[in-house]
Amino acid sequence: MFSVVPTAQEQLKFLKNIQLILQSGSFSSTYKFALLISLSRLSIEKGEDEGGTLILEYTDIAEKFIELYWKQAVPYTFHEDGQLILNQNNGKQAAIVNRIILLRQSYSSLGLLRRDTSVWLKLLKEVAKTVKEMPVRYLQNINGQNFEFLYRLEYSNKQLTLLPQVMYCLRQFSEIIEELCQKRWIDFVRLNKQNLVILDGLPDLDEFMFAPSRNQLGQVADFLIDLQQCQCFYCGKSLKNSKYAVDHFIPWSLYPADTGHNFVLADDKCNSQKSNYLAPEQFLQKWQERNYLHDQSIVREISQFGFLTDIQRSHRVADWAYKQAIENEYLVWLGGKDKQILVSPISGVF
Numbered sequence: 001m002f003s004v005v006p007t008a009q010e011q012l013k014f015l016k017n018i019q020l021i022l023q024s025g026s027f028s029s030t031y032k033f034a035l036l037i038s039l040s041r042l043s044i045e046k047g048e049d050e051g052g053t054l055i056l057e058y059t060d061i062a063e064k065f066i067e068l069y070w071k072q073a074v075p076y077t078f079h080e081d082g083q084l085i086l087n088q089n090n091g092k093q094a095a096i097v098n099r100i101i102l103l104r105q106s107y108s109s110l111g112l113l114r115r116d117t118s119v120w121l122k123l124l125k126e127v128a129k130t131v132k133e134m135p136v137r138y139l140q141n142i143n144g145q146n147f148e149f150l151y152r153l154e155y156s157n158k159q160l161t162l163l164p165q166v167m168y169c170l171r172q173f174s175e176i177i178e179e180l181c182q183k184r185w186i187d188f189v190r191l192n193k194q195n196l197v198i199l200d201g202l203p204d205l206d207e208f209m210f211a212p213s214r215n216q217l218g219q220v221a222d223f224l225i226d227l228q229q230c231q232c233f234y235c236g237k238s239l240k241n242s243k244y245a246v247d248h249f250i251p252w253s254l255y256p257a258d259t260g261h262n263f264v265l266a267d268d269k270c271n272s273q274k275s276n277y278l279a280p281e282q283f284l285q286k287w288q289e290r291n292y293l294h295d296q297s298i299v300r301e302i303s304q305f306g307f308l309t310d311i312q313r314s315h316r317v318a319d320w321a322y323k324q325a326i327e328n329e330y331l332v333w334l335g336g337k338d339k340q341i342l343v344s345p346i347s348g349v350f
């Protein structure tokens with residue numbers, strides 16, 4: 001049997017792939033996070049440190065799901081008499097959670113539920129079916145394309161077979177994967193519209209600890225509006241009558257730190273369409289030229305607001321980001337709603 005332990009290079013590639021599906025995959029519920037965590041935990045519980053495949057029963061994965069959601073299927077209390085069960089889905093509550101909420105009315109603990117064998121087995125079967133039809137099918141899907149590096153999709157099977165080396169890597173990197181998934185999971189729940197009612201008023205620690213303040217960004221906007229002569233950095237349309245926002249030219253999701261030269265001003269439309277993507281080559285050049293041309297005033301003005309302003313560092317971050325994008329075939333925003341994989345080397349970088 002094929003059981004060569006992956007090389008350091010292959011292990012890195014694996015981690016990058018995990019990063020890619022968490023970053024570029026679309027998430028309509030929290031199932032995918034639960035699935036990655038489950039596969040990682042099962043690899044530890046059922047696998048070993050060698051490069052072979054690992055065959056998992058769908059009911060084993062289902063059990064992990066139930067454990068994860070059991071804890072979350074009780075009302076979250078946010079003040080004396082305010083309670084809400086967190087929504088785990090972009091639309092109606094996720095089916096698995098609903099099922100568990102119902103069972104929680106009759107069973108005060110997971111242990112008790114497990115002991116009621118017929119109910120427990122029925123639940124396992126139902127959850128296994130949902131797991132197979134939803135997250136297993138979509139986890140490795142990035143913008144409509146299948147990207148199978150964890151397992152191959154075989155609908156007929158009762159089991160899920162992790163590809164060679166996957167078990168090994170999941171075991172190696174389980175802490176990183178758990179943390180990443182948990183963080184993304186919390187973010188998803190936090191940003192979910194139905195949950196905003198209660199989470200909106202609570203201190204947002206992420207923002208408090210890491211993100212620039214709105215006040216700071218407002219001051220940056222006042223400066224950039226002059227620098228860009230009141231035009232959107234991307235489409236060039238006038239910002240006079242439209243709403244606009246300070247855009248991180250190298251997306252925050254790729255590099256979550258602010259460097260003064262990284263800010264551009266974009267109208268709301270371009271800003272939201274660009275979202276977490278990199279901009280195409282012509283804008284990279286435009287951005288670099290702008291920075292060289294206005295370096296002094298950018299340093300003078302933006303450093304006042306407390307941002308690091310170092311053109312070299314900003315441009316190195318950009319080099320890194322575009323190299324990452326080429327190596328890992330990230331999608332690049334082309335303007336409007338179009339995106340494309342970045343493959344060709346970009347002039348100006350390297």
Ligand SMILES: [Zn+2]
Nearest residue numbers: 232235267270
């Ligand atoms: Zn625009």
